[in-house]
Amino acid sequence: MGLFTRSRPIRSLLCWLLLAPLIALNLFPFAVMLSTALRPRDEIFINPQRWLPSRLAVENFSDMWTSVDYGAAVLNSLYVAAASVALVLLVGIPSAYALSRYDFRWKRKYQLFLLITQMVSPIVLALGLFRLFVWLGWIDSLDPVAIVVAAFNLAFSVMMLFNYFSTIPRDIEEAAWIDGASATTSLIRIFLPLALPALSVTAMFTFVEVWNEFVITLTLVRSSEHFTLPLEVHALASNLYELKWHHIMAAVLVATLPVTVLFMWLQRYLVGGMTAGAVK
Amino acid sequence: MRERVSNPILLYPGGPAKAGEGGLRGIFRMFRVSRAFWLILPGLLLTALVIGLPILILIWTAFHEVSRFGVLLSFNGFANFADVFADPLFYAALLRTIVWTAAVVLGTLLLSLPVALILNEDFAGRGFARLLILLPWSVSLTMTAVVWRWALNGQSGLFNHLLLQLGIIDTPIEWLGTAPLAFTVQIAIAILVSIPFTVTLLLGGLSSIAGDVYEAGAVDGATGWKSFRHITLPLLKPFVNIAIVLNVIYVFNSFPIIWVLTQGGPADGTDILVTYLYKLAFKFGQLGKASVVSLMMFAVLLIFTVVYAALQMRREEA
Numbered sequence: 001m002g003l004f005t006r007s008r009p010i011r012s013l014l015c016w017l018l019l020a021p022l023i024a025l026n027l028f029p030f031a032v033m034l035s036t037a038l039r040p041r042d043e044i045f046i047n048p049q050r051w052l053p054s055r056l057a058v059e060n061f062s063d064m065w066t067s068v069d070y071g072a073a074v075l076n077s078l079y080v081a082a083a084s085v086a087l088v089l090l091v092g093i094p095s096a097y098a099l100s101r102y103d104f105r106w107k108r109k110y111q112l113f114l115l116i117t118q119m120v121s122p123i124v125l126a127l128g129l130f131r132l133f134v135w136l137g138w139i140d141s142l143d144p145v146a147i148v149v150a151a152f153n154l155a156f157s158v159m160m161l162f163n164y165f166s167t168i169p170r171d172i173e174e175a176a177w178i179d180g181a182s183a184t185t186s187l188i189r190i191f192l193p194l195a196l197p198a199l200s201v202t203a204m205f206t207f208v209e210v211w212n213e214f215v216i217t218l219t220l221v222r223s224s225e226h227f228t229l230p231l232e233v234h235a236l237a238s239n240l241y242e243l244k245w246h247h248i249m250a251a252v253l254v255a256t257l258p259v260t261v262l263f264m265w266l267q268r269y270l271v272g273g274m275t276a277g278a279v280k
Numbered sequence: 281m282r283e284r285v286s287n288p289i290l291l292y293p294g295g296p297a298k299a300g301e302g303g304l305r306g307i308f309r310m311f312r313v314s315r316a317f318w319l320i321l322p323g324l325l326l327t328a329l330v331i332g333l334p335i336l337i338l339i340w341t342a343f344h345e346v347s348r349f350g351v352l353l354s355f356n357g358f359a360n361f362a363d364v365f366a367d368p369l370f371y372a373a374l375l376r377t378i379v380w381t382a383a384v385v386l387g388t389l390l391l392s393l394p395v396a397l398i399l400n401e402d403f404a405g406r407g408f409a410r411l412l413i414l415l416p417w418s419v420s421l422t423m424t425a426v427v428w429r430w431a432l433n434g435q436s437g438l439f440n441h442l443l444l445q446l447g448i449i450d451t452p453i454e455w456l457g458t459a460p461l462a463f464t465v466q467i468a469i470a471i472l473v474s475i476p477f478t479v480t481l482l483l484g485g486l487s488s489i490a491g492d493v494y495e496a497g498a499v500d501g502a503t504g505w506k507s508f509r510h511i512t513l514p515l516l517k518p519f520v521n522i523a524i525v526l527n528v529i530y531v532f533n534s535f536p537i538i539w540v541l542t543q544g545g546p547a548d549g550t551d552i553l554v555t556y557l558y559k560l561a562f563k564f565g566q567l568g569k570a571s572v573v574s575l576m577m578f579a580v581l582l583i584f585t586v587v588y589a590a591l592q593m594r595r596e597e598a
Contacts, residue, residue, distance in 0.1 A: 012404035019398060019409055022391070025472055026415045029427040032438050036430065047452075049441035091322040098319035110320055112589055117327045119585040121533030123554045124577045127561040127570050128334025131341065131350065151330030154323055183315075212420030214536050219562070230422040234540065237426045245430050252423045263418030264411050267480070 033256070036249035037061070044245050057246065061254070064247035070254070072225065073232040076142060077255075080217075080228055081210040083146035088157045088206050089199065091150070096161035097187065101170075118155035122148070126219045133220060140222040148220070149210050156209075157202045164198035201269045204262060211259050229255040335578065341571040348565035360568035364576075367569070369548055373556035376463070377532065380552050383467045384531045385524060388474040392523070395475065396482035397512075410483075417476035425540035428469055432456055432541075459549020462542050466550060470537055474530070478523050485519030486512070518595040525588045529581060553577060 031051070036044070037060055039053030064070060099107065122129070129148060133139045168191065176186040192199070214230045221227065227235060233255060236248045342360055345353040364370050399410050416424065431439045434454035443449045456462045489512065497507050535554045538544060544551035544559060551559070553573065561570035 008403065011401065015398050015401055015403040016405070016409065019395065019413065022395060022475070023409070023412045026412060028439075028442070029416075029419070029424060029431065032427055032431045035438065045436045047435050048444075049436050049438055051438070051441070087326075091326050094319040095323035098316045102316035102319070104316040107316075110324070113324075114327070115589060116582065116585050117331050119529050119581055119588070120331060120578065121529075121535075121554075121581070123533055123535045123558065124574050124581065125331065125334040125338070126558065127341075127567065127574055128336075128338040129330070130561070131337050131567075132334050134350065135337075147326075148330050151326050154327055158323065208418070212422070214420065214422040230420050233426055234422055237429065237540065243430075248426060249430065252427060256419050256423055259420075260415070260418040264414070267411070267414050267417070 033249045033253050036245050037253050039246055041244075041246060060246045060250045064250045067247070068232060068236065068251075070232065070251060073227050073229050076226060077211055077228040080142050080146045080149065081207050083143070084150040084153065084210045085203050085206045087147065087150040088153055089203060092154055092157040092161055092202070093192070093199070095158045096165050097191070099158070099162045100165035114155040114158055117152070122152055122215045126215060129216070130219050139220060140226060142221070142226055145217050145220050148216050149213050152216070153206050153209050157206055160202050160205070161195070161198055165195060168194050201266065204266055208259055208263050208266070338571045338574050341567060342575055344568065346567040350567055356568075360572045364569050364572045369551065369556060370573070372548070373551045373553050376550070377552040380467060380470075381528055381531050384470045384474060385527045387467070387471040388478050388527055389520070389523060391471065392475050392478035392482055396479045396486060399479065399483060400486040413479055414476040416473045421473060421534070421536040422540060424469070424473060425537045429456070429541050432465065456542055457546070459546055462546070463550045466537055466541055470531060470534060473537075474527055478527060481523045481526070482516065482519055485516050489515045518591070521591050522588070522595070525584060525591060529584050529588070532580070532584075
C-alpha cells in the first residue's frame with residue numbers, strides 16, 4: 001500500500017527492524033521458561049544471573065511431574081476442556097443454525113443477549129457463581145467448572161459458527177428436503193458434514209480458552225486433586241516456604257507449548273470470528 | 281442478513297408444507313417461531329442459568345447482612361452500599377482501575393497501530409513475523425504472569441540480568457517491591473499481552489480496505505503520509521473504535537496479571553476493582569460488600585456492551 005515505497009529487500013529489512021523490539025519482548029518469557037526449566041536446582045538463585053546452565057537438567061521435568069502429581073492436573077485440564085467443548089458444540093450448533101437459517105422476532109435481542117454474556121467477565125460473577133454452586137451442593141468438582149466455562153464461551157462459538165453457517169448455500173438443504181429428508185436428517189447428514197471445518201476450528205478455539213481458564217476454576221475448586229494446569233502452576237508459585245522455579249518453569253512449559261503450537265496454527269481463522277458477526 | 285428465497289415453503293421443511301395447505305399464515309408464522317425457539321433454547325438456558333442466576337443471587341445478597349461464612353442474616357437495605365462507599369480502599373481501587381484501563385488501552389492502541397500497518401506491508405517473512413507478534417495470545421495469562429514474576433525477581437531475575445547485559449541499568453531493580461513501580465510493570469505486561477488481539481483486529485480492518493482506493497488516491501496525488509492520513513485512518517476508524525471498546529472491557533476485567541504478580545500488594549497498593557472484589561469475597565469474607573462491587577462492575581460492563589453494540593451497528597450500516 002505504500003508506507004514505504006523502497007525496494008522489497010530494503011522494505012523487508014526495515015519492517016523486521018521495526019518489529020524486532022516487540023518480537024524480542026514476546027520471545028523473552030519463552031527464553032526465561034527454557035533457561036530456568038533446564039538448569040540444576042542450585043543454579044536458580046544466583047547473582048549475577050546467567051542464561052545458560054552448566055548442564056541441561058532435564059530431570060527437572062520428571063522430578064516436577066512426580067512431586068506434584070502433574071499427570072493428574074493434565075488429566076483434569078483435558079477433562080474440563082473436553083467436557084466444555086462438547087457442551088459448547090451441543091448447545092451452540094442449534095443456536096448458530098437458528099440464527100443463520102431462521103428469521104424470528106427476537107433474533108437481535110438474542111444476539112445482544114449473547115454479546116452481553118461474552119462481555120461479562122467471570123470474575124464479576126465469581127461470588128454469585130460460588131454461592132449458586134454452594135447452594136446446589138455442587139462445589140469442588142470439575143463438572144460445574146466445565147458447565148460455567150462452556151456458558152462463558154458459548155457466545156464466541158455461536159458467532160463463529162453463525163458466520164460460517166451463513167456461507168453454506170441453502171440450495172443444498174432444500175435439495176435434500178425435496179428428496180424427502182426431514183429437517184433433522186438433512187441437518188445431521190447434509191449440513192453438519194459441510195460445516196465440519198468450522199466445527200473443528202470452533203472446537204479448537206474453545207479448547208484453548210478452556211485450557212487457559214483461571215478465575216472460574218480458582219473460585220469453584222478447592223482441593224488440589226481437582227486442580228487444572230493453571231491452578232497447579234499458580235499453587236506452585238504461591239508456595240510460601242519454597243519456590244522451586246526450575247520446577248515451576250518446567251510445569252509452565254509442559255502446559256503451554258502444545259497449546260501454543262495449536263494456537264499458532266489456528267490464528268489465521270481469528271479475524272472473522274471475532275468481529276464479523278458480533279451483532280447483526 | 282435476510283435472504284430472499286423464491287419458494288418460502290421450502291425454507292421451513294416439515295411445518296409449512298403441512299400447515300400451509302389451508303393457507304393459514306398465522307399457524308405458518310407460529311411454527312417458524314417455535315422451531316427457531318426450540319433451537320436456541322438450550323443456549324438460552326445454559327447462559328441464563330450460569331450468568332443470570334448468579335446476578336440474581338448477587339442482587340439478593342447485596343441487600344442483606346451476611347455473616348463471614350456466607351449465611352444471609354437480615355435484610356439491611358442499602359447498608360452494604362454505604363459500607364462500600366465508606367471504604368477508602370474502594371476509592372483507591374476505583375481510581376487505580378481508571379488509570380490501569382486508560383493506560384493499558386491507550387498504550388496498546390499506540391503500539392498496535394504501527395505494528396498492524398507494518399504487518400499489512402508486503403515484506404519477506406511476513407507470515408512468520410505475524411506469528412511472532414501474536415505469540416503472547418496463546419499463553420494463559422496466569423502462566424505469563426507466573427513467568428514474569430520469576431523474571432522480575434530483584435536478585436536473580438533474568439529481566440534485570442538482560443537489562444544489565446544490555447547496559448540499560450547498572451544495578452538490579454526490585455521491580456515488584458514498591459507499589460508504584462509494580463503497578464507500572466503490570467501495566468506494561470498488560471499492554472504486551474493485549475497487542476496480539478488488537479493487531480489482529482486492526483489487520484482485519486486494513487485488509488478490508490480495497491487496493492483501488494489507494495490507486496484512486498494516488499491518481500489524485502495522495503501517497504505516503506497523505507494517503508495514510510486521508511485514506512487509511514478514516515477507513516480504519518470504526519475498527520479502532522471497536523478495538524478501544526473491547527480492550528476497555530477486557531482490561532477493566534483483567535485479573536490474573538495483578539493477582540499472580542502482587543495479589544494487589546504491597547499494602548493494597550496495586551489493587552484494582554477486580555482484585556479488591558476477589559479479596560472482599562474470598563479473603564476477607566465481606567460478602568455483602570463484595571456483592572455490591574460485583575453489581576456495580578456488572579452495570580459498568582453493561583454500558584460498555586451497549587456502546588459496543590451501537591458501534592457495531594453503525595459500522596454495518598455504513
